[in-house]
Amino acid sequence: MTTRYAALLRGINVGGHRKVPMPELRELLTELGHGDVATYLQSGNAVFNSASDDEKALTTALERAIHRRFGFAVDCVVRSGPYLRAVAxxxxxxxxxxxxxxxxxxxxxxxxxxxxxxxxxxxxxxxxxxxxxxxxxxxxxxxxxxxxxxxxxxxxxxxxxxxxxxxxxxxxxxxxxxxxxx
The missing domain is CATH 3.30.70 (Alpha-Beta Plaits)
Structure with a gap:
């Protein structure tokens, strides 16, 4: 069974700094083993499916992968679809x-x-x-x-x-x- 998540990246693609192109972010999430990956806007919103139920582990893995790929740290928050619905x-x-x-x-x-x-x-x-x-x-x-x-x-x-x-x-x-x- 998989869960649908959103990854919220903080402070990317603002004023030409800390550029994380959305196609590369989608590729990175796919390389991490996630499915049905999509992005929304250029400001660091991605959605994906994962078999993991550990938001902290998903967040840590994504932050590390971004740092390796792009050479700078990006803080992230990963939250499940049900959580996002409850917030709304x-x-x-x-x-x-x-x-x-x-x-x-x-x-x-x-x-x-x-x-x-x-x-x-x-x-x-x-x-x-x-x-x-x-x-x-x-x-x-x-x-x-x-x-x-x-x-x-x-x-x-x-x-x-x-x-x-x-x-x-x-x-x-x-x-x-x-x-x-x-």
Whole structure:
């Protein structure tokens, strides 16, 4: 039996740096023994089937293979299709009534407790808001991520220095759910 996964690569193909061409990423995932490999956009989203049920092992193998192939480290988060569906279903904001540019999900490599974000005074950023979920943070930014002061505060390296965090807009969240359906 196989499971459908998404691999979320952090910080590639931005501004001409850390280039990972999607055809080469698909080839790499296939070489790792995964099936039905596909990519979405150029920003580091891949889906694949695997007989493994160990997301951490899949992540480590992919990160090592990327480093060997491209010569630089790329942080990754690998999550199963059912997990991605649960993240979308559990969204605390009215996703069906918002523009995709207003809603983002940050996927974490490990659980994040509220104590980690205690220094963020959420009321100072209203109407922007965030909520924690299962290894994710949901961000509502009515004027988009690029203008979000809350996103800037949440992006401080000291908040998540020991875990991988990678953000996707709502359109990508929904598309990854679609691409990982069994």
């Amino acid at each position: 279903d559990d969204c605390p904001f009215p996703a069906d009534r918002l523009e995709a540019r207003q809603l983002h999900v940050t996927y974490f490599s490990e659980p994040v407790g509220p104590e980690r974000l205690a220094s963020i005074h959420a009321e100072a950023y209203l109407p922007e808001e965030f909520r924690l979920g299962d290894r994710v943070l949901y961000l509502y930014a009515p004027n988009g991520l690029g203008r979000s002061k809350l996103a800037e505060a949440l992006g401080r390296p000291s908040l998540f220095k020991d875990i991988v965090a990678t953000t996707r807009n709502w359109n990508t969240v929904v598309k990854l759910v679609e691409l990982t359906r069994d």
